[in-house]
Amino acid sequence: MTPAARLSAAIELIETxxxxxxxxxxALKEWGTAHRYAGSGDRAAISGLIWDVLRRRASSAWLMDADTPRARVLGMMRLERGMNTEAIAVLCDGGRFAPEPLSEAERSALxxxxxxxxxxxxxxxxxxxxxAPLAAVFGDDRVAEATAMASRAPLDLRVNTLKAxxxxxxxxxxxxxxxxTPWSPIGLRIELGADARNPGxxxxxxxxxxxxxxxxxxxxxAALFSAAKPGEQVIDxxxxxxxxxxxxxxxxxxxxxxxxxxxxxxxxxxIYERLSRAGVHNADVRAPKGDTDPLADIKASADLVLIDAPCTGTGTWRRNPDAKWRMRPGALEVRLKDQAEVLDRASALVKPGGRIAYVTCSVLRSENGDQVRSFLSRHPEFSIQPLNETASVLWDKAEDFENAALKSAEGWLLTPRRTGTDGFFVSVLKKA
Known part of the structure; x- marks a missing residue:
């Protein structure tokens, strides 16, 4: 497929x-099934166009002064891909499989x-x-932070130190x-271009x-900040x-x-196949069975309980831009309830002197600092453990990272703009 034909396909898919x-x-999967003549490079390029349109959905429509699939695609090419009017016009020449030529209004907008x-x-x-929720966290920087969350994410890998x-x-x-990777001592990063296929x-x-x-x-x-140690009893x-x-x-x-x-x-x-491939032999996977508590035998004995809490996923928008437009206020209320329940459950599992590592992939205060403060009001036997105490023993970039992260009394917030990572909140809570 030509670049122009890919652009036409993207417009049709946005319409769908x-x-x-x-x-x-x-929609992308169904399109690929119906258009088997399209090669892997074509499918990757069209997918890239669709995800970029979703990343820049609102701003592209504003730029073009029209909220239509075609307008959003054209606006994205200008805002996200950095193409000028003439370069876009070359793709939209009205030829075979190409989009219709630019109108005067489109040219003027671009x-x-x-x-x-x-x-x-x-x-x-x-x-x-x-x-309002984003302004509460970032203030006047919310546009810059959100723009970074709309960029394409790299492919990050964690080296399994049990094997390599x-x-x-x-x-x-x-x-x-x-x-x-810039921060993690066990990470690798593969940058991906706009039309790049994910490496196999x-x-x-x-x-x-x-x-x-x-x-x-x-x-x-987030896992490193939990400071899990050999010989401990740890619950995920x-x-x-x-x-x-x-x-x-x-x-x-x-x-x-x-x-x-x-x-x-x-x-x-x-998880079972992943644990086997990674060579993990000290993990016990406990799946729930009916109303039976799979952790009924654990009574205030864990050194560490890690909570990768259910959340809105606002910190992962750059990987799933579709999700931010499908998100509704009601979903946030459900997540807040789930988070409070899992924190309360964890409190009974931790032994005196043990800790809870509370992690979300959200940037919203209600899911992060507010949730931690609410937990502490219900469980005064817990206190916040400063993350710099945990981070300082992990790697030699701790001080620079502390300056990059957005810190609060309750924990640290990582964002694409500040730390080049997905959005994550981390708080470590220690039991007296």
């Missing part, structure tokens, strides 16, 4: 997503309109109802453009043998597919007791 109100991933004067939620590309050293894996993945990391020998796992650098750091209370469980296992060096569970046993399905 709008008309049928289907998730973008579903040439003369800017985001100057756009409301924050338009310039930052997020739902208007989230403006970063230097060795870095050398073997050089052909993919891998380099060391699952086919790499290092992945097959369990030497690396896909994990955002922010998620790696919201383990899901096991990303942080694997990180905890490596930190424990195979020594001690690691328990992974989740309220939804379906979420745990991938």
């Amino acid at each position: 997503i709008d008309a049928q109100r289907v998730p973008a991933a579903k 040439t003369s309109r800017t985001l100057d004067g756009a409301p924050p939620h338009i310039a930052g590309d997020y739902p208007e109802w989230l403006d 050293k970063r230097e060795k894996v870095l050398a073997s993945l050089k052909h993919l453009g891998a380099r060391e 990391i699952h086919a790499e020998e290092d992945f097959i043998k369990g030497a690396v796992e896909v994990q955002d650098e922010g998620s790696q750091l 209370l919201c383990a899901g597919a096991g990303g942080k469980t694997l990180a905890l296992a490596a930190m424990m060096q195979g020594k001690g007791r690691l328990i992974a569970t989740d309220h939804d046993k379906r979420q745990l399905a991938p």
Whole structure:
């Protein structure tokens, strides 16, 4: 397919997503099935266009002064891809499989309109109802922070120190453009261009043998801040597919007791194969069975309970831009209730002197600092452990990282703009 044909396909797909109100991933999958002549490069390029349109949905429509699929695609090409009017016009020449030529109004918008004067939620590309919550966290920086959350994320990998050293894996993945992550001492990063296909990391020998796992650098750091140690009893209370469980296992060096569970046993399905591939032998996966508590035998004995809390996922918008436009206020209320319940459950599992590591992939204060303060009011036996005490023993960049993160009395907030990671909040709570 030509670049012009890819652009036409993207416009048609946005029309489908709008008309049928289907998730973008579903629409892309169905399009690929119906257009088997399109090669992998075509599918990757069209996917990139769709995700970029969703990233810049509001600002592109503002730029073009029209909220239509075509207008959003054209505006995105100007704002996200940095193309000028003539370069866009070359693609829209009305030829075979190409979009119709630019109208005079479109040319004028692409040439003369800017985001100057756009409301924050338009310039930052997020739902208007989230403006007040984001302003409460970032103030006048919310547009810059949200814009960074709308950029394309790199592919981050965590080296499994149970099986390999970063230097060795870095050398073997050089052909993919891998380099060391800026902060994590066990991370690798592969930058991805706008039309780039995701590298086939699952086919790499290092992945097959369990030497690396896909994990955002922010998620790696959140696990490191928990300071899990060899010989401890550690519980991953919201383990899901096991990303942080694997990180905890490596930190424990195979020594001690690691328990992974989740309220939804379906979420745990991938964890078994991942633990086996990673060479983890001290993990006990406990799936819920009916109304039986899988942790009924744990009574105030855990050294560490890690809560990768259910949340709105606002910190992961750059990986899932579709989610921010589908998010509704009611979903936030449900998550706040879930978070309070899991924190209260964790409090009974931790022994005196033990700790809870509370982690969200959200940037909203209500899910982060407010939730921590509410927990402390219910459980005065807990106190906040300063994260710099944990971070200082982990790697030699702790001071620089502390200056980069957004700090509050309750914990640290990582964001794409500040730390180059997904948005993560981390708070460590210690039991007296």
